[in-house]
Amino acid sequence: MSELRHDLQKLLLFMSILLGCLLTTPALAAFSIAKAKMIEGSITAGQTAGASVEISSNAEMSDVTVQLTLTDATRRVVARQEFARQKFVAGKPVPFTAHFPTKGFNDGAYALAVGLYGNNMMKTFFFEDDLAPLKVSSVKETKKPSISIVEKKMKPSAGTFGENAEVVVSLKSETEVSGVNVEIRVHDSSKRVAAKQEFKAQAFTANQTLNFTATFPTVYYKPGKYSVSVHVTSEDQKTSYVSKDKLAQFNITHPAPVKTTGIGGD
Numbered sequence: 001m002s003e004l005r006h007d008l009q010k011l012l013l014f015m016s017i018l019l020g021c022l023l024t025t026p027a028l029a030a031f032s033i034a035k036a037k038m039i040e041g042s043i044t045a046g047q048t049a050g051a052s053v054e055i056s057s058n059a060e061m062s063d064v065t066v067q068l069t070l071t072d073a074t075r076r077v078v079a080r081q082e083f084a085r086q087k088f089v090a091g092k093p094v095p096f097t098a099h100f101p102t103k104g105f106n107d108g109a110y111a112l113a114v115g116l117y118g119n120n121m122m123k124t125f126f127f128e129d130d131l132a133p134l135k136v137s138s139v140k141e142t143k144k145p146s147i148s149i150v151e152k153k154m155k156p157s158a159g160t161f162g163e164n165a166e167v168v169v170s171l172k173s174e175t176e177v178s179g180v181n182v183e184i185r186v187h188d189s190s191k192r193v194a195a196k197q198e199f200k201a202q203a204f205t206a207n208q209t210l211n212f213t214a215t216f217p218t219v220y221y222k223p224g225k226y227s228v229s230v231h232v233t234s235e236d237q238k239t240s241y242v243s244k245d246k247l248a249q250f251n252i253t254h255p256a257p258v259k260t261t262g263i264g265g266d
Contacts, residue, residue: 031116047102049070059088173207180234223254229244
C-alpha cells in the first residue's frame, strides 16, 4: 500500500511539472499580412518605389527581423530594406514603409515580398511573395534638337550703292523640330545692325536641310564694309540652336560721278 502511495505521489509531481511547463511555454506565433501595397504601381527607372505593409501576430514576439524586398520576374531579389529587432503584440498590426531606389532597373514587372526571421536570420517565421505588383519603365532619352550651318552664299561680295545684297544660308537639323526662328542680320563696320530679315515658325524633319534667302536693298547704305550674321532660336527665344557672327562680308561703294561736258560758246 505504501509503494502504491509513493508511485501516486511521483505521478502527481510529474503531472504538476508538465502542467507548469505548458503554462509557461509561449504559444508559437503565427504572422499574417494585414495590408500590403506599392505606393505607386508604375514608375520610371530611377524614381523611388515606395511600399507599405502592415503585419499582425497572434502572439507577443520580440527580436524579429522584418525584410521587405523587391523581386524581378525571375524572383531574384533586386532591392531590400531591413527592420531589425522588431516587437509584436498579439492582435496589433505593425506598419512598415520601405523606399527602394530603382536606378539601373530594366523594363518589366516586379513584386513585393515580406519575410520575418529570428535567431540571427537562422529561423524563418514567415515569408510571402507576390504581395503587390510594380511596373518599371526605363527612361527614354530624347535627343536634343541640333541645328547647324552647312552652307552660305553671298552675292555680290562687292557691290555699288543701290544694288541688292543677297545671302543664302543652308541650315540642317539632326532631329525633328518645329517652332524655329531664323534671323539674318547685316552689320556695319561699327557692328550696328543695319538691316535684318526674319523667318518665323520654321519646322525641320530629321536630317532635313532648309535654305533661307535674305535680300537687302543697299540704297540707304553708306559706303564701307558690312558683315552678315545668322541667329537660330526657338520661338520663345529661350533656346539658341546656332549663332554665327561674320558669316559673310561685302563692301559697298558709291558709283563714281558721271562727268558732264558743257555745250556752248568759247
